Amino acid sequence: MMTYTRDPGVPHQKLDEETIVVDPRTREVHLFNETAARIWELLASPATVDDLTAALADEYDAPAAELRASVEETLGQLRDKGLLASQGGA
Amino acid sequence: MSAEAPVCADDALLAPPGGHQMIAYLQKQAYTNMVPLNVSLELTLRCNIRCLHCYNFDRDTRGPACGDGHEAPELSLDEIHRVLGELREAGTLFLSLTGGEALSSPHLFPVMDRARDLGFAVQLLSNGTLLRPGVAARLASYRNLTGVSVSLYGATPEVHDSITQVRGSWRRTMDGVDRLRAQNIAVRLKAIVMRTNAHQVAAMRALADGRGLTTLIDVSITARHDGTDGSLAMRVTEEQVAELYRGPLADLAPKKDRVVSEAAFPCNCARGNCAISARGDVQPCISVPWVAGNVRQQPFAEIWRSSPVFQQIRGLKMADYPKCAPCPDKAFCSRDRSAAYNASGSYTGNDPFVCSVAGIARKVAEERTAAAAVSSAACGG
Numbered sequence: 001m002m003t004y005t006r007d008p009g010v011p012h013q014k015l016d017e018e019t020i021v022v023d024p025r026t027r028e029v030h031l032f033n034e035t036a037a038r039i040w041e042l043l044a045s046p047a048t049v050d051d052l053t054a055a056l057a058d059e060y061d062a063p064a065a066e067l068r069a070s071v072e073e074t075l076g077q078l079r080d081k082g083l084l085a086s087q088g089g090a
Numbered sequence: 091m092s093a094e095a096p097v098c099a100d101d102a103l104l105a106p107p108g109g110h111q112m113i114a115y116l117q118k119q120a121y122t123n124m125v126p127l128n129v130s131l132e133l134t135l136r137c138n139i140r141c142l143h144c145y146n147f148d149r150d151t152r153g154p155a156c157g158d159g160h161e162a163p164e165l166s167l168d169e170i171h172r173v174l175g176e177l178r179e180a181g182t183l184f185l186s187l188t189g190g191e192a193l194s195s196p197h198l199f200p201v202m203d204r205a206r207d208l209g210f211a212v213q214l215l216s217n218g219t220l221l222r223p224g225v226a227a228r229l230a231s232y233r234n235l236t237g238v239s240v241s242l243y244g245a246t247p248e249v250h251d252s253i254t255q256v257r258g259s260w261r262r263t264m265d266g267v268d269r270l271r272a273q274n275i276a277v278r279l280k281a282i283v284m285r286t287n288a289h290q291v292a293a294m295r296a297l298a299d300g301r302g303l304t305t306l307i308d309v310s311i312t313a314r315h316d317g318t319d320g321s322l323a324m325r326v327t328e329e330q331v332a333e334l335y336r337g338p339l340a341d342l343a344p345k346k347d348r349v350v351s352e353a354a355f356p357c358n359c360a361r362g363n364c365a366i367s368a369r370g371d372v373q374p375c376i377s378v379p380w381v382a383g384n385v386r387q388q389p390f391a392e393i394w395r396s397s398p399v400f401q402q403i404r405g406l407k408m409a410d411y412p413k414c415a416p417c418p419d420k421a422f423c424s425r426d427r428s429a430a431y432n433a434s435g436s437y438t439g440n441d442p443f444v445c446s447v448a449g450i451a452r453k454v455a456e457e458r459t460a461a462a463a464v465s466s467a468a469c470g471g
Contacts, residue, residue, distance in 0.1 A: 009233025011211035011446040013183035016123055018184060020116060022211045024236045024276075 001050070004075055006043040021083060030081070035068045039074045049075070056065070116183075124404065125181040126394055128358070130365040130376040131173075133165055133195040139217055139254040141243070143284055143324040145377055146190065147316035147434070150255075162386075164368040167197045169202030169386065171204050173366065176390040178208045184236075185210040188376060190368065193220035195374035198229065202305070206234045208366025210211050214238045215280075219259050223252040232274035237276030239306070240267055243284070252286060271301060283309045283334070292338040305340055309334075309447070310424070313434040315379045331447050337455040344422040344451045346445060346459065352408050360403040364394065374403055377428035380437055403437065413440040422455065423448035 011022040019037035021030040032040060035056070042055055052075075053068045060067060078084050120127035140149040165173070177185070185205055192198055193216050205212050211234055218240040221229075229235055242261060244250030250260035270277045279298040283291055291307070298305040309326055313319040326334070335343040357363075357373035360382075366372055370385040372393045382400050383393030394400065408415050414425065426444050433441035 007233065009206050010209075011183060011236075012209045013178075013181060015116060015119055015125060015127065015183070017183060018119075022183070022234075022236070024211065024234060024297045027276075029116070031112065050192075078121075 001048045003044060003046040003048050004052075004078075005046045005085045006040060007035055007079070007083055010083050012040065023081065023083065025082065028081070030083075036074050036077075039071060040078075043078075117173065117358060119360055120181075120470060121358055124361050125180060126177065126362065126364050127182040128186070128363045129177055129182045130186040130188055130363075131170070131201075132190065132368040133197055133201065135169075135190040135368045136192055136194045137189060137191040137202035137217070139191070139256045139259050140221060141254050141322045143253065143282065143311045145312050145314055145321060145428075145463075147275055147314055148318045148320055151318075162369045165370050165385075167200055169370065170197060170201055173370075173385050173390060174201070174208055174210070176385070178210070180391050180394055183209075183211055184213065186213045186215060188215040191217055191220065193225065202229075202232055202235075206232055210234060211236050212337065215241075217241050217254070217259070218263035218266035219256075220262075221269055223269055226266070226269035226273050226275070229270070230275055235275065237278060238270055239278045239280050240270075242279045242281050242294055244287045245290040245297050249287045249290055253284065267303070271303075276304075277301075278304045278449070280306045282311075283307060283326055284311060285326055285330065286324065288326050288330040288334060291334060296337065307339060310426050310429055312377065312426075312429045314434070325443065328443075328446050328450060331357050331398075332450050332454065335451060336457075340454075343454055344424075344448075346421065346452075346455050348408075350408075350420050354408060355405075355408045355411075355414075355425075358426070359427065360400040364400075366390075372397070374400070374437070375428060378431045378437070380431060406438065411440075412439045413445070415437075416429045417445070417448070419445070419448035419452050446448060 003010055011024070013020050014041045015086070019032040019040060021032060021040065022028075023030070038056065038059070044051055049068065049071055051062060052071045056071065057064055102115070119125070123282060129224070136367065137149065140386055187198065187201065189195065192214055202212060214229070216238055229238070242250065242263065242264050243253040244260060247258075247260040250263070251257050267277055267279070281291070281294045281298070287294075295305055309331070311321055311325040314321050343406065359378070362374060364374055364382075365376035366385060367376070367379070371379070371381045371386060372383050372390065373379055380399055382397035385393070414420055414423070417423070424444065424447070426441065427437065429441040429444050430439050431437050433439065433443075
């Protein structure tokens with residue numbers, strides 16, 4: 001199973017209720033929504049889709065399938081933006 | 091139009107294409123919520139060149155190590171590491187590392203390591219002369235480095251080196267710039283315009299353009315923080331300002347459509363910006379040495395939240411600036427807090443030279459408007 005972690009060198013900070021992520025390589029500044037911000041936080045440590053879905057299930061009152069889809073979509077976007085560190089099978 | 095929450099140029103993320111709106115939004119959030127989103131950290135006062143205009147101290151009369159035995163030592167690496175943790179907790183994202191010459195500090199790379207681990211976006215301010223091949227490559231390894239701002243004092247070695255008082259410095263600076271570019275590090279050339287290089291402004295801009303670099307033009311030369319004012323001899327003259335605004339800086343001269351509302355008048359200092367000096371003094375800006383507290387004596391968050399200096403700055407209204415509030419030229423004024431503070435000793439004071447520059451900008455703008463009207467009438471007629 002694939003594990004994911006955020007690129008530890010990517011600058012980020014919370015400002016009020018929002019999470020800012022800066023990518024100096026692409027000169028992009030991202031403002032994350034609540035779910036993406038929580039996933040980004042969880043990705044401080046390596047995690048699988050199952051780990052992330054389970055963590056969100058403890059915090060959000062939503063069907064597991066919906067949460068899983070949200071996790072996969074967010075991971076896809078983070079990967080496409082180059083904000084995740086190398087991943088590997090576990 | 092002026093932004094609601096102006097950002098000090100040195101504290102801004104280096105020109106992110108397409109990111110200006112987002113940056114403006116973040117800066118406004120920081121300003122409104124008083125979060126120290128941008129912090130300049132002076133790593134050392136040491137410098138390997140001896141610029142005639144230096145605002146720190148007179149580098150001809152004091153040693154390069156900058157200590158005379160009567161002042162507090164510069165922050166140790168352990169102290170800086172602690173402060174970085176405090177800044178992170180307080181909400182800082184954009185960290186500018188400066189000096190003196192930041193690359194002359196033995197702490198630079200350990201600080202860069204810690205800043206990366208804590209999630210700061212780092213900008214380095216440098217004179218560029220110490221950017222040897224290995225240094226540029228090492229800087230390129232930092233994923234969190236947004237870029238390097240390199241100071242330039244002339245388009246030719248003769249002019250630049252006469253200001254730094256170090257022969258060969260222009261060549262080393264430009265080599266350093268090229269090494270950064272070779273490593274794909276964003277570079278901004280900060281061209282400091284002075285009496286002896288004003289004739290090279292167009293050439294300095296061309297130098298930057300030719301390398302695909304962004305440029306920041308700065309005409310601000312202030313009295314020094316050690317109380318001396320020899321630096322002021324390097325200031326451009328009023329005649330030079332007029333020539334520049336009519337010529338090579340016409341595109342940057344203040345325009346008449348700038349609105350100075352009550353909300354737009356204060357700058358971001360003490361609201362979204364601050365600076366920490368090499369000896370730990372917390373200031374509204376690195377070039378405004380009005381000390382709000384010292385990180386050796388108080389946690390940063392406590393200084394940021396409750397220092398009387400910062401509280402006073404946050405409470406200032408336009409009417410508290412006695413010379414500026416009624417001034418008819420304020421739409422054309424840079425309102426340079428650094429020059430004002432260092433000239434008058436007061437944050438709400440003024441620098442007569444800056445006032446003169448605003449008047450010149452207004453006159454040039456009026457000339458331009460009149461010329462456009464004549465041209466329009468000629469075309470229509």
